[in-house]
Structure formats: structure tokens, C-alpha cells
Amino acid sequence: MKPRHPAPLNALRAFETAARCLSFQTAAARLFVTPAAVSQQVKRLEAHLGVRLFHRGHRTVELTAEGEALATTLGELFAQLDLALDRATAAAHADLRVSTMESFAAKWLAPRLYRFHHDFPELRVRIETGDGHVDFARDGVDVAIRYGPGGYPGVDAERLLEAPAFPVCAPALAEHASHPLAEPDDLRHHTLLHDDSAADRPGVPDWPAWLAGSGATRVNPLPGPVFASIYLAQEAAIAGHGVALGLAPLVEEDLQRGRLRRPFDHRADNAYAFWLVRPREAVVHPALDAFCAWLRREAAGASGDDC
Numbered sequence: 001m002k003p004r005h006p007a008p009l010n011a012l013r014a015f016e017t018a019a020r021c022l023s024f025q026t027a028a029a030r031l032f033v034t035p036a037a038v039s040q041q042v043k044r045l046e047a048h049l050g051v052r053l054f055h056r057g058h059r060t061v062e063l064t065a066e067g068e069a070l071a072t073t074l075g076e077l078f079a080q081l082d083l084a085l086d087r088a089t090a091a092a093h094a095d096l097r098v099s100t101m102e103s104f105a106a107k108w109l110a111p112r113l114y115r116f117h118h119d120f121p122e123l124r125v126r127i128e129t130g131d132g133h134v135d136f137a138r139d140g141v142d143v144a145i146r147y148g149p150g151g152y153p154g155v156d157a158e159r160l161l162e163a164p165a166f167p168v169c170a171p172a173l174a175e176h177a178s179h180p181l182a183e184p185d186d187l188r189h190h191t192l193l194h195d196d197s198a199a200d201r202p203g204v205p206d207w208p209a210w211l212a213g214s215g216a217t218r219v220n221p222l223p224g225p226v227f228a229s230i231y232l233a234q235e236a237a238i239a240g241h242g243v244a245l246g247l248a249p250l251v252e253e254d255l256q257r258g259r260l261r262r263p264f265d266h267r268a269d270n271a272y273a274f275w276l277v278r279p280r281e282a283v284v285h286p287a288l289d290a291f292c293a294w295l296r297r298e299a300a301g302a303s304g305d306d307c
Helices: 009-021 024-031 035-049 065-093 102-109 113-119 184-189 207-214 230-238 248-256 286-300
Strands: 054-056 061-063 096-100 125-129 143-148 155-162 165-168 192-195 243-247 273-279
Touching (some): 009 024, 009 035, 009 065, 024 035, 061 065, 096 102, 096 286, 102 143, 102 230, 102 248, 113 125, 113 286, 155 248, 155 286, 165 207, 165 248, 192 230, 230 243, 230 248, 243 248
Parallel strands (some): 096 125, 192 243
Antiparallel strands (some): 054 061, 143 273, 155 273, 165 243
């Protein structure tokens, strides 16, 4: 087939509108041009195609067979194009609904979110907390961040942050006059703060696992208060009530600001990680793509190696 130069888009749009209205004057009003401009664009398209698209009468126009076939196809194509543009525009200006666990929202996401707002001031991010299974269609959530082993069915999930665990405490407690934390066995003089994050989760470190890995032999890992979330245990540690087992991403900000101290180098590997979870369907969503790209950049700069 002989190659043909692409048809002029303005001429195609003018013809499709005129064919739908069967009037150059009405088409001109809808396109905000003059009837003469519409007529000129249609003639340009006829010359390009080498066929007549309209039978022209006195103040009337009628489609030819070729014109009718082309108008039907163009009507469908322009409708699809308009729909795609509407979706892209709506996605670029809509609120983003992000679901994540409370501790991650408070300790990792919230302290960084101002940087996303600085780069994308027209986008508004709505943070919702939860750690259950997300039904994106039912819940109206755009993206979720979950702490778990991965392998989530029916969605696209990518590992965002590793979550090694290590003890953290208030600076005053680490430098306690009578019982400073110089080695892991010194923990026997302090309250261990527990949370439920490791309960019934194989491979998620708890105090017995961390103490065994550190070589401590003189610490009873069981006594101490138990909190329903990592966030609460960490807040108790900041208040100086004991030593918590923190996850690297969740304590990074508090370590940098001096609210927490990491007294020991040993860290326990974690079978769980923080995952970025999105719907599997390929939907055009520029705002969501921008947010996920920003999350990846933030995660790359917060690997936890310096915690």
C-alpha cells in the first residue's frame, strides 16, 4: 500500500462535527469558527482523501456513502479520545486516597509529605489508616502501603522498604547514670516494651529473637507491657518508659531528631517489609503515577542504613 501522509486533525474534527450536524453553520458554532472555515477544512480533507464526502445543495449538505462511513468511524474515535482526555484530566486533579497503617502514616509518611506537596501543589493527598485487605473498587482507595510478607493476590505489589528491627529508647535512658546501655545484657535493668506486630507472624522479630541474635544471655525477654501497635510502643519509648523494638523506617525520623537513641548495632532481619500496593488494572492515572514515583524516591533515600 502506498504510504499516505497523516490526515489533518483539524480537518477531521471539522468534518465529523459537520457530518453530525449536517450543517456547516451549526458545526462552525460548536467549533467556534466561521462556516467558511469549516467548508475549507472539509474541502481540504476531500482533497487529501481523493473522495467527495458531502453532496452540497443550496443551504443544505448531505453525506455521500464514503462520507457516511468515515463519519461513523470518526465519531467513535473522537468519543474514545474525549473520554481518555477526560479521564486523564480528572486523574490529574482528583484527590489521592492513600491507605496505610497508622504507625507508617505518622512516623514515615507524614514527616515527608510536605515535599510531595511542594512538587505537586495542585494534588491533594488524603491519608486513611488501616492494615486490612484493600478492595480498591469498593473502598475507593487509589494506593495502599502495607506491612507484610508480600504475595498479595489480585494486585500489583512492589517492595518499598525493608524493615529490620533493633532496640530504641529515649536518650536519657540510654545514658542512665546507674545502668547505661553499653551492651545487650544491660537490658536486664530496663523495661522491655512489647507490641503485637510479631504475634503469629513467622519471621517477624520479637524480643526473644533479637536477644538471641545479639548474644545476650542474662535478659528475660518476656516481662514488660504489651501495646496493640508498634506506634504506641515507640511513643512509650520516646517518653522514657522503657526500650522498644523499633522497625528501621518507623524510627528513622525520631532517631534523626534526637527523640530516640539506638544503643546497639545488632539488627534482626525481618521477613515482613513495607509494600506499595496498586490495582492490577492498567488505568491512566498521572497523579497516582507521580505519587508512587515520589514514594520510590523517598524510599531510596531512606534505606535505613544510617539508622
